[in-house]
Amino acid sequence: MPKFYITTAIDYSNGDPHLGHALEKIGADCIARYRRLAGDAVHFLMGMDEHSQSVIQAAAAAGVTPQAWVDRMASSFADYWRRLQCSNDDWIRTTEPRHARAVTALLERIRARHPDDLFEAEYAGLYCTGCEEFKTGAQIVDGHCIEHPTLTLIPTKERNHFFRLSGYRDAVLERIRSGVLAVEPEIRRNEVVRLLEAGLQDISISRQRQPWGIPFPGDPQQTVYVWFDALINYLSATGFPDAGYDRLWPADLHVIGKGITRFHCIIWPAMLLAAELPPPRAVWAHGYVQWSGAKMSKTAGTAVSLGEAIDHYGADALRYFLLREVGFANDGDFTWERFDARYTADLANTLGNLVKRSLDMIHSYRAGTVPKGERGAGPLGPPGPPGPLDDAARVCSAAYQKAMDACRLEEGAVQWMELAGRANRYIQETAPWELKKAGKDAELDTVLASLARTVARLAVLAHPFVPTTSETIWGLFGPPAPLAQVRLAHLSDLDVGGRAVAKPPILFPKPRLAPA
RNA sequence: GGCGGCGUAGCUCAGCUGGUUAGAGCAGCGGAAUCAUAAUCCGCGGGUCGUCGGUUCGAGUCCGACCGCCGCUACCA
Numbered sequence: 001m002p003k004f005y006i007t008t009a010i011d012y013s014n015g016d017p018h019l020g021h022a023l024e025k026i027g028a029d030c031i032a033r034y035r036r037l038a039g040d041a042v043h044f045l046m047g048m049d050e051h052s053q054s055v056i057q058a059a060a061a062a063g064v065t066p067q068a069w070v071d072r073m074a075s076s077f078a079d080y081w082r083r084l085q086c087s088n089d090d091w092i093r094t095t096e097p098r099h100a101r102a103v104t105a106l107l108e109r110i111r112a113r114h115p116d117d118l119f120e121a122e123y124a125g126l127y128c129t130g131c132e133e134f135k136t137g138a139q140i141v142d143g144h145c146i147e148h149p150t151l152t153l154i155p156t157k158e159r160n161h162f163f164r165l166s167g168y169r170d171a172v173l174e175r176i177r178s179g180v181l182a183v184e185p186e187i188r189r190n191e192v193v194r195l196l197e198a199g200l201q202d203i204s205i206s207r208q209r210q211p212w213g214i215p216f217p218g219d220p221q222q223t224v225y226v227w228f229d230a231l232i233n234y235l236s237a238t239g240f241p242d243a244g245y246d247r248l249w250p251a252d253l254h255v256i257g258k259g260i261t262r263f264h265c266i267i268w269p270a271m272l273l274a275a276e277l278p279p280p281r282a283v284w285a286h287g288y289v290q291w292s293g294a295k296m297s298k299t300a301g302t303a304v305s306l307g308e309a310i311d312h313y314g315a316d317a318l319r320y321f322l323l324r325e326v327g328f329a330n331d332g333d334f335t336w337e338r339f340d341a342r343y344t345a346d347l348a349n350t351l352g353n354l355v356k357r358s359l360d361m362i363h364s365y366r367a368g369t370v371p372k373g374e375r376g377a378g379p380l381g382p383p384g385p386p387g388p389l390d391d392a393a394r395v396c397s398a399a400y401q402k403a404m405d406a407c408r409l410e411e412g413a414v415q416w417m418e419l420a421g422r423a424n425r426y427i428q429e430t431a432p433w434e435l436k437k438a439g440k441d442a443e444l445d446t447v448l449a450s451l452a453r454t455v456a457r458l459a460v461l462a463h464p465f466v467p468t469t470s471e472t473i474w475g476l477f478g479p480p481a482p483l484a485q486v487r488l489a490h491l492s493d494l495d496v497g498g499r500a501v502a503k504p505p506i507l508f509p510k511p512r513l514a515p516a
Numbered sequence: 517g518g519c520g521g522c523g524u525a526g527c528u529c530a531g532c533u534g535g536u537u538a539g540a541g542c543a544g545c546g547g548a549a550u551c552a553u554a555a556u557c558c559g560c561g562g563g564u565c566g567u568c569g570g571u572u573c574g575a576g577u578c579c580g581a582c583c584g585c586c587g588c589u590a591c592c593a
Contacts, residue, residue, distance in 0.1 A: 012593040049593055191588050194519055204591055349555055357552035428557040506553050
């Protein structure tokens with residue numbers, strides 16, 4: 001059983017999670033759940049990034065200690081991820097001892113293997129005494145810090161530890177070009193390659209005057225710069241440097257936002273190479289959730305809160321909407337109109353109604369027991385002659401797996417829904433109610449058995465996207481095996497003939513249109 | 517400024533290495549059916565494929581210019 005170590009970016013502890021955070025976690029969770037269905041030994045990591053100056057500021061503003069602040073934030077984020085059914089196996093926080101230990105160990109390992117890669121140098125920049133940090137770029141307006149326009153920025157020099165990033169340009173570039181380190185989607189890979197081709201500068205990896213951080217090994221006067229610290233979380237969670245960490249490492253997939261490819265595709269691999277550790281195998285950089293085509297910015301006042309979006313139709317519906325409509329590669333729009341349209345057309349009308357009508361007919365015509373049809377096999381027995389829906393399931397499932405293997409989650413969702421659509425057409429074509437009236441029992445058995453099989457298969461394909469609904473549908477058959485034990489490879493053999501089915505619920509109720 | 521991407525039916529998008537009447541889903545309109553959440557199924561799409569010019573027997577599909585969006589170019593998690 002191949003292992004599959006997948007991670008999300010760890011979130012910064014300075015505000016509540018929003019739809020953008022949610023898209024990333026849901027997408028990663030979708031991939032993790034899919035890999036489990038495919039039979040991999042999945043290890044799925046999520047967590048929090050809890051160091052740096054802005055944490056101190058946020059804590060001070062809230063009148064609590066930094067630790068109390070990050071505890072509160074971590075609890076809040078974790079609560080949202082539970083509501084969204086994230087199936088992470090581990091949850092790491094960069095304030096944990098296991099993380100500090102790994103950061104120290106990694107730096108010491110670099111120093112031991114490539115001593116020249118770490119050196120001290122002067123860092124010069126504009127320092128804001130209000131923020132207690134260096135300011136660059138857009139943080140400076142008219143020569144003043146945007147947070148403290150009345151203060152004067154002070155040109156300051158600071159002695160820092162540096163990492164010789166420049167020495168790893170060729171090695172990282174070669175890995176990305178050859179695909180040994182896969183960067184997807186392609187547009188992100190091209191951006192990274194161009195960045196590498198343009199050349200790299202060495203980077204400062206320590207800070208003075210930053211008490212809220214991990215002490216720099218051998219120089220307790222300084223702390224490890226927050227980005228350098230944060231990236232290492234993926235390694236910390238494997239147990240590094242203890243023996244056995246390589247049961248998980250290297251990571252098979254880092255799921256991140258498109259804005260941080262530079263850190264994950266260039267700096268992080270270089271850090272690992274310097275320590276003579278294998279770089280990750282793949283990085284997937286998703287796009288952003290927009291609100292009516294505009295950026296969803298925290299400062300501009302987010303148009304919709306994550307809590308609202310979850311409460312609207314439930315976690316499954318939000319998961320499906322984000323993955324199907326917003327997508328996991330490009331930017332996409334969240335609007336209530338689109339959410340409603342997707343929910344109604346796909347989840348309620350196509351899938352929910354299919355499950356309901358199919359199983360209701362089994363109750364009306366066969367007293368709630370799935371006919372064995374022409375198959376006559378047990379619950380997971382060998383298939384008999386395949387019907388049109390079995391063919392459709394095979395085709396859709398193959399396309400689904402091809403898409404999901406490539407992290408094209410939208411396409412996976414399309415294929416899943418396509419099978420449900422085929423089943424609806426099958427009902428129309430075979431008209432079971434006519435078969436019932438005409439007393440064509442054998443044909444009716446075949447049709448109902450075929451529908452039941454298809455519904456069960458849809459429950460399996462649904463799992464990465466709508467885990468709760470998936471379990472609900474699967475549970476209706478009183479299945480012999482928990483869904484967690486089902487594998488995609490068994491899908492064609494899946495049968496529910498002879499099983500008693502529960503009365504189907506309305507899976508995705510449509511709110512009555514409110515009178516105007 | 518540098519590098520790159522996008523601009524195809526009301527909406528979201530497919531259209532690979534150029535080749536018969538430009539496609540899908542959703543929405544809309546018409547019809548059928550009644551197992552089902554008034555759900556489903558069938559039928560209906562003349563949209564200058566951003567603009568202009570070029571290459572070619574032939575171009576959303578290649579080249580150039582232009583217009584309009586957008587991304588990456590920050591030691592901002």
